[in-house]
Amino acid sequence: MWGGRFAEGPAAVMRAINASIPFDKRLWRQDIAGSKAHVMMLGAQGIVSVEDAAAIDAGLDRVAAEYAANGVPEDLALEDIHMQTEARVAEAIGPVAGRLHTARSRNDQVATDFKLWVRDATDEVLAALEGFGAALLVRAEQHAADVMPGFTHLQSAQPVTLGHHIMAYHEMIARDVGRFRDARARANLCPLGSAALAGTGFPIDRHATAAALGFDGPTRNSLDGVSDRDFAIEYLTCATQCALHLSRLAEEFVLWASQPFGFVALSDQWSTGSSIMPQKRNPDAAELVRGHSGRIMGCLTSLMVTMKALPLAYSKDMQDDKPPVFEAHDLLALSIAAMTGMVESATFRVDRMRALAESGYATATDLADWLVREAGLPFREAHHVTGRAVKRAEELGVALHAVPLADLQRLDARIDERVYGVLSIDASVASRTSFGGTAPANVRAAIVVARGETA
Numbered sequence: 001m002w003g004g005r006f007a008e009g010p011a012a013v014m015r016a017i018n019a020s021i022p023f024d025k026r027l028w029r030q031d032i033a034g035s036k037a038h039v040m041m042l043g044a045q046g047i048v049s050v051e052d053a054a055a056i057d058a059g060l061d062r063v064a065a066e067y068a069a070n071g072v073p074e075d076l077a078l079e080d081i082h083m084q085t086e087a088r089v090a091e092a093i094g095p096v097a098g099r100l101h102t103a104r105s106r107n108d109q110v111a112t113d114f115k116l117w118v119r120d121a122t123d124e125v126l127a128a129l130e131g132f133g134a135a136l137l138v139r140a141e142q143h144a145a146d147v148m149p150g151f152t153h154l155q156s157a158q159p160v161t162l163g164h165h166i167m168a169y170h171e172m173i174a175r176d177v178g179r180f181r182d183a184r185a186r187a188n189l190c191p192l193g194s195a196a197l198a199g200t201g202f203p204i205d206r207h208a209t210a211a212a213l214g215f216d217g218p219t220r221n222s223l224d225g226v227s228d229r230d231f232a233i234e235y236l237t238c239a240t241q242c243a244l245h246l247s248r249l250a251e252e253f254v255l256w257a258s259q260p261f262g263f264v265a266l267s268d269q270w271s272t273g274s275s276i277m278p279q280k281r282n283p284d285a286a287e288l289v290r291g292h293s294g295r296i297m298g299c300l301t302s303l304m305v306t307m308k309a310l311p312l313a314y315s316k317d318m319q320d321d322k323p324p325v326f327e328a329h330d331l332l333a334l335s336i337a338a339m340t341g342m343v344e345s346a347t348f349r350v351d352r353m354r355a356l357a358e359s360g361y362a363t364a365t366d367l368a369d370w371l372v373r374e375a376g377l378p379f380r381e382a383h384h385v386t387g388r389a390v391k392r393a394e395e396l397g398v399a400l401h402a403v404p405l406a407d408l409q410r411l412d413a414r415i416d417e418r419v420y421g422v423l424s425i426d427a428s429v430a431s432r433t434s435f436g437g438t439a440p441a442n443v444r445a446a447i448v449v450a451r452g453e454t455a
Contacts, residue, residue: 020080020319025072026326027081030116032064034109034192035085037212039100047202048099056100059093060085082109103204105196107226107314112192114322116213118235121329122184126177128336129242133173133454135343140166141447145440147425148263148353149362156360159425162348164438167446172245174450179238187231190215194225197313227313229303232325236300239332240293246335247293250286253342257283262352267345270338285338292331299324357425361390361400366422366431375414385412 036057043053063085078084083106090097144163149156190210193200199222206218219225256263270285302324306317364386371382388411393400396407401423408415421427432438 015076018079018316019076020322021072021074021076021078021084023323023326024081024110025074025084027110027113027117027322028067028072028085029064030113030120031081031085031109032060032067033116033213034112035100036060037209038104038192040212041205041209042099042102044208045203045205047102047204052096052099055093055096056089059089059097062092063088080106080110082106082113103195103200103202104192105194105226107196108191108194108222111194111226111228112190112213114229114325115187115191115231118231118325119184119187119214121325122180122235122238125239125242125329125332125336126180128333128340129173129177129180130454132336132340132343133170133177133450135340136166136170136173137447137450139343139346139348140164140170140443143348143350144443144447145429146348146350146353147357147429148350149357149360150438156356156362158365159357159362159428160432160438161429161440161443162350162353163440163443163447166343167443167450169245169249170450172248173242174453176238176242176245179241180235183231183234183238185216187234188214188216189219190217191219191225191228193218194222197223197226223313227310227318229307229318229321232321233300233303233307236296236303236325236328239328240297240300243293243296243332243335246339247290249339249343250289253286253346254283254290257281257286263349265347265349266342267347269345270342285342289335289338292335296328296331299328354425358399361393363400363423363425363428364390366428367400367419370419370422371412371415374418375412377412377414 039048039053039056039060042048043050048056066088072081072084075084075087078087086097086100089100140163142163143166144161146162147159148162148165150158150160150165190206190213192209192213193204193206210216210218219228253264253266255261257266266281266283266286271281271283303321306320310317367389368379368382368386371377371385372379375382377385389403389408390400392407392411393403396403401420405415405417405419408419422431429438429440433442436442
């Protein structure tokens with residue numbers, strides 16, 4: 001394809017290191033689409049005859065059918081999916097296939113194909129996140145009023161509802177959806193027609209090819225068009241952030257499935273056993289999601305390091321842009337599917353959650369707030385009195401709401417029997433009605449809003 005300048009063929013090692021067909025064959029659908037848009041534009045502009053354009057278009061359809069049926073052959077001599085496809089079209093329709101590459105370079109071709117692939121990958125992720133978000137909403141609605149301990153520093157802090165806890169992850173996923181959408185919109189300009197780096201002297205219509213491929217328009221600078229990989233880095237950035245959120249929920253499932261917590265039982269579909277300990281039920285799927293987040297983060301770092309010092313315009317280093325994106329996409333798709341399955345099928349042990357919420361003096365803040373609100377104490381003084389009340393409960397070996405009124409009044413005479421109305425965990429969560437709070441009514445209202453935003 002490019003041998004006219006060279007008297008000898010490449011060395012075997014050079015052929016191997018130079019070829020990208022083993023991995024960029026994944027771009028074949030995008031390569032066919034880009035080539036069809038390009039050749040039809042060439043025909044419309046009179047750069048090639050209408051007859052030749054139609055013949056090439058038909059040849060591309062034949063090659064696409066072959067790829068769909070039999071896969072893409074890996075011929076290292078043809079280097080990449082672009083040369084592979086052009087060669088197959090030539091075999092199918094003859095020398096006229098050589099006109100396909102008029103007014104374009106592999107530089108703008110690969111940038112266009114890769115951007116199309118990332119756009120498709122983004123759409124796949126958005127669809128998967130929609131399903132995951134819906135699963136979270138279903139479980140949050142089921143458990144809108146079920147009480148669990150809320151933690152800071154993994155210490156029991158205040159009671160919250162399980163529905164509220166689940167909705168926190170829905171908020172994270174909603175931000176991920178927004179990031180992917182923003183990145184997709186920003187990337188939706190077409191590099192095709194930038195040629196090698198300087199544009200072309202042929203009277204091409206870049207707006208027509210951009211529209212044919214579903215872009216908002218063509219890229220505005222030919223140097224940037226062929227050398228930009230921001231769209232791939234942004235995709236990996238979004239994927240990394242999403243993977244971090246999935247990993248946090250996965251870690252909660254790992255903790256909650258352990259015997260000391262006992263908050264959740266993962267279904268058989270998402271658990272494994274031990275080769276030696278028959279009693280084991282391991283949360284391997286959650287652990288793998290947690291592990292995948294590190295690999296996805298590594299993919300982002302890999303591409304950023306590749307791009308960090310490349311002068312304009314194209315350098316062969318950029319051939320290594322695709323493997324980290326492909327790897328991250330595959331891992332993210334698996335992670336979203338696994339977490340969706342775990343959320344849908346998990347059995348939450350709400351009795352255990354409630355028991356632990358009641359055992360950790362989690363309503364201490366409610367006592368302090370009551371002292372401020374009803375007895376007029378400054379908060380710092382109320383905090384001190386409440387700390388002494390917790391100490392007294394520990395001495396008696398009872399929950400805070402079971403400390404006798406006489407004991408509480410010895411700590412502060414302004415305490416009366418009304419205080420018991422705020423010391424139960426149900427009263428505590430019901431009182432948290434501030435916007436974004438954990439009250440069951442708030443949780444149900446947030447679910448309604450979330451469903452409306454995604455409808």
